[in-house]
Amino acid sequence: MTHTPHRLEVINASIGYGERIVLRDISFQVPHGARVAVVGPNGAGKSTLFKALVGLLPMKSGRILIHGLELGLHKDCVAYVPQREEVDWKFPVTVTDVVMMGRYGKLGWFKRPSREDRAAVRESLEQMGVAPLEKKSIGELSGGQQQRVFLARALSQEPHILLMDEPFTGVDVTTQDATLNLLDTLRERQVTAIISTHDLNLASNRFDFILLLNKRVVAFGQPGEVMRQENLSRAFGNSLLVMGNGAMLVDECCPPDEEERHD
Amino acid sequence: MKRNGMIDWLLGPLTYGFMQRGLAASVMVGILCAVMGTYVVLRGMAFLGDAMSHAILPGIAIAYIFRGNLLIGAIVAAGVVAVGVGLFSRKGNLKEDTAIGILFAAALSLGVALISTMQTFAVDLSHILFGNVLGVSTGDLWLTAVLGAGILITVGLLYKQFLVISFDPVLAATLRLPAELLRYLMLLLLALTVVVSLQTVGVGLSSAMLVTPAATAYLLTRRLFPMMLVSALIGALSSVVGLYLSYYLNIVSGAAIVLTATMLFLIAFLWKRLKT
Numbered sequence: 001m002t003h004t005p006h007r008l009e010v011i012n013a014s015i016g017y018g019e020r021i022v023l024r025d026i027s028f029q030v031p032h033g034a035r036v037a038v039v040g041p042n043g044a045g046k047s048t049l050f051k052a053l054v055g056l057l058p059m060k061s062g063r064i065l066i067h068g069l070e071l072g073l074h075k076d077c078v079a080y081v082p083q084r085e086e087v088d089w090k091f092p093v094t095v096t097d098v099v100m101m102g103r104y105g106k107l108g109w110f111k112r113p114s115r116e117d118r119a120a121v122r123e124s125l126e127q128m129g130v131a132p133l134e135k136k137s138i139g140e141l142s143g144g145q146q147q148r149v150f151l152a153r154a155l156s157q158e159p160h161i162l163l164m165d166e167p168f169t170g171v172d173v174t175t176q177d178a179t180l181n182l183l184d185t186l187r188e189r190q191v192t193a194i195i196s197t198h199d200l201n202l203a204s205n206r207f208d209f210i211l212l213l214n215k216r217v218v219a220f221g222q223p224g225e226v227m228r229q230e231n232l233s234r235a236f237g238n239s240l241l242v243m244g245n246g247a248m249l250v251d252e253c254c255p256p257d258e259e260e261r262h263d
Numbered sequence: 264m265k266r267n268g269m270i271d272w273l274l275g276p277l278t279y280g281f282m283q284r285g286l287a288a289s290v291m292v293g294i295l296c297a298v299m300g301t302y303v304v305l306r307g308m309a310f311l312g313d314a315m316s317h318a319i320l321p322g323i324a325i326a327y328i329f330r331g332n333l334l335i336g337a338i339v340a341a342g343v344v345a346v347g348v349g350l351f352s353r354k355g356n357l358k359e360d361t362a363i364g365i366l367f368a369a370a371l372s373l374g375v376a377l378i379s380t381m382q383t384f385a386v387d388l389s390h391i392l393f394g395n396v397l398g399v400s401t402g403d404l405w406l407t408a409v410l411g412a413g414i415l416i417t418v419g420l421l422y423k424q425f426l427v428i429s430f431d432p433v434l435a436a437t438l439r440l441p442a443e444l445l446r447y448l449m450l451l452l453l454a455l456t457v458v459v460s461l462q463t464v465g466v467g468l469s470s471a472m473l474v475t476p477a478a479t480a481y482l483l484t485r486r487l488f489p490m491m492l493v494s495a496l497i498g499a500l501s502s503v504v505g506l507y508l509s510y511y512l513n514i515v516s517g518a519a520i521v522l523t524a525t526m527l528f529l530i531a532f533l534w535k536r537l538k539t
Contacts, residue, residue: 056436078437091305091430092481092490101431104423105438137485 007032007192008053008161013062015045015052021060022048028211028220033190035183037203040213041236041250046196047083049213050163053194054080066161079159081150083166089139095149096134099124102156124156127185128178144175151182162186164195168202180206200227200250276510284404285396285463289502289520292463293472295411297498298418299456300477301491302449306429310360311348311450313470314367316457318344320374320466323391328377334406337461341454344370349447394465394517396506407459414452414459425449426487463502464517475524476501479531497527 008030015023023045030036038046051057053064055071055078064071066078079102102124103117113121125131128148138146147167154162167179183206186193194211197203203210203223210226212218212235219231232250233240241249276282303312322340326333347366378388390398399407418425428435428442428449435442453473460469480494505520512519 051433054433054437055439056433080433080437082431082433086433088430092485092487093426093430094486097426097486101423101427101434104427104434107423109424110420 007034007067008194009063009065009068011063011065013052013064014060015048015057016060017048017057022215023052023213024216025062026213026217027062028217030192030194030209032192033187034192034208035187035206036192036194036209036211037207038194038196038211038213039198039200039203039235040218041239044214044235046213047165050080050165050194050196053161053163054078077160079154079157079162081147081154081162081164081167084143084146084170086165087138087146087150089146091138093138094134095125095130095136095138095141096121098138098149099153099156102153105157120156120158121152124152127155128152128182129174142172143170144172147171147175148178151179155182155185159191161192161194164193166196166198168197168199198250203227273507276507281397281399282506282510284399284401285516286503286506288399288404288407289396289463289506289516290499291407291411292460293476293498293500293502293520294495295414295456295498296460296469296472297476297480297494297496298415298491299453300473300475300498301480301487301494302425302429303453303473304477304481305487308453309470309474311363312453312457312473314363315341315344315348315450315454316461316466316469317367317374318347318370319454319458319461320391321370321377323461323466324374324377327387327391328381332402332406333461334403334410334458337458338410338455340370341458342451345447345450345454349450390465391461392465392467393515394461394463394468396463396509396516399462403462407462410455410459414455417448417452421445421448422488464520468517468521471521472498472501472524475521475528479524479528482528482531482535497524501527 010026010028013023013026014021015026026049038049040046048057052059053071099121100113100117103113103120107113107117122131125134128151130145130148130152133141133145133149138149141149151167154164164179168176171179183193183195195207204227205223207223209221210223211220212226212231214235218235219226219228229240229242233242236250239250243249277286300312303309319337319340322336322338322343323333324336325331326336344366348363374391375388378391381387424435424440424445427438427440428445432442435445456473457469460472464472476497477490477494479497480490480492484490484493501524502520505523506516508514508523509516509519
């Protein structure tokens with residue numbers, strides 16, 4: 001069988017913390033350069049999925065393949081943009097320091113950043129519109145600026161797969177636009193982007209695929225196929241409100257996922 | 264005449280060999296503790312540092328009883344403690360601070376029990392608890408210098424890796440850093456630092472030398488590397504000033520050093536308050 005290897009294949013994976021399994025037997029395949037929205041109610045396991053994809057949580061069973069190889073055999077091809085509350089904003093690092101960390105994977109253990117690395121950092125800073133802030137401590141920035149710094153870091157990492165946990169939650173319009181622009185840039189570079197969001201509109205309009213998640217894969221496919229009433233009510237249960245004219249509302253908003261707070 | 268007086272005041276104590284060695288040891292320890300202390304402060308390991316210093320006590324006591332080298336006894340104990348704490352604090356059944364608390368108390372008790380079998384109990388215990396900077400031998404000084412250089416070189420070589428595991432464990436995972444191994448190594452470096460500091464400030468005060476200069480530097484700087492430098496400077500300065508105070512005021516040197524560091528912290532704290 002000859003097919004172009006998918007960028008990312010998750011095959012019958014079960015993932016959890018300690019004894020507790022959060023995601024059970026999930027499978028999906030994301031092709032080259034696609035843009036995937038991960039949608040589901042709170043506690044559906046979105047953050048857990050991301051933690052497994054970066055290799056932070058071991059899998060109970062199943063496999064995750066990147067370019068046909070087991071997770072962990074590729075160094076540094078997955079970049080992760082954390083949720084804001086996951087970062088210690090009082091840590092003494094500047095904006096440049098943070099973005100430079102994105103280069104560490106390419107640098108080798110005992111090398112100092114080269115001119116090339118500094119140029120890559122500079123370019124990422126400019127692209128995300130945070131270059132004027134380069135010497136500031138990260139704690140001095142506004143929430144939106146902080147997120148853009150971490151987007152710049154992901155960019156400087158030159159990843160094949162970019163994971164973002166709730167980048168559209170609680171940010172200003174500039175940052176939301178910057179994030180969406182970044183996604184377009186990444187598409188040009190054939191980077192696969194996997195993004196969790198509560199914004200169903202954005203998921204339907206700006207993404208190639210939607211992964212509807214609630215402890216397992218409820219549906220995966222193009223937005224038109226996934227965003228059907230039967231799928232959504234299976235994922236969201238009673239939080240889904242269907243209006244007389246066929247419009248659907250999800251009655252839930254955006255506290256961070258609970259399941260990640262236990263480690 | 265007045266200038267001569269000042270110079271005499273500064274040089275006077277240094278006419279004694281034991282004061283020269285004491286000063287050299289204090290400065291080295293001040294710098295070492297201050298550098299490792301930045302990680303202690305940033306990673307919230309203050310309690311761990313404290314626990315470690317106490318847990319080393321049995322090793323020292325055993326070396327004392329068998330007339331071995333105290334530093335080597337402490338190094339062996341430190342290795343055991345670093346691995347023990349690492350094992351306890353892995354995703355285990357107990358919360359980390361509980362596990363450390365148990366280990367800490369048990370080791371301290373064992374140490375005191377061992378020391379109490381000695382005839383010179385009171386003097387020995389006070390040296391171990393509060394340091395005996397004037398008893399530093401040339402051999403101790405060399406061992407301190409070699410260990411200190413080893414620790415600083417390791418910190419320098421692994422600067423990026425330690426930064427990433429401290430600031431962003433998730434990035435460490437995506438970069439496939441051996442985070443667990445690096446964490447153990449950091450614990451081991453911390454343990455060795457505590458060992459080296461025993462002679463100057465003792466078991467009781469070494470955690471202060473880890474935390475206070477680094478906390479002061481944290482108030483004054485915004486990046487990790489400058490924080491280390493400023494912390495080292497404050498550590499060294501506290502050691503020098505503290506030792507002179509101890510000489511002229513006739514107080515225990517470890518306490519004088521820690522109190523000097525505390526004064527500098529208070530000054531930095533007030534300065535920062537006034538500025539904002």
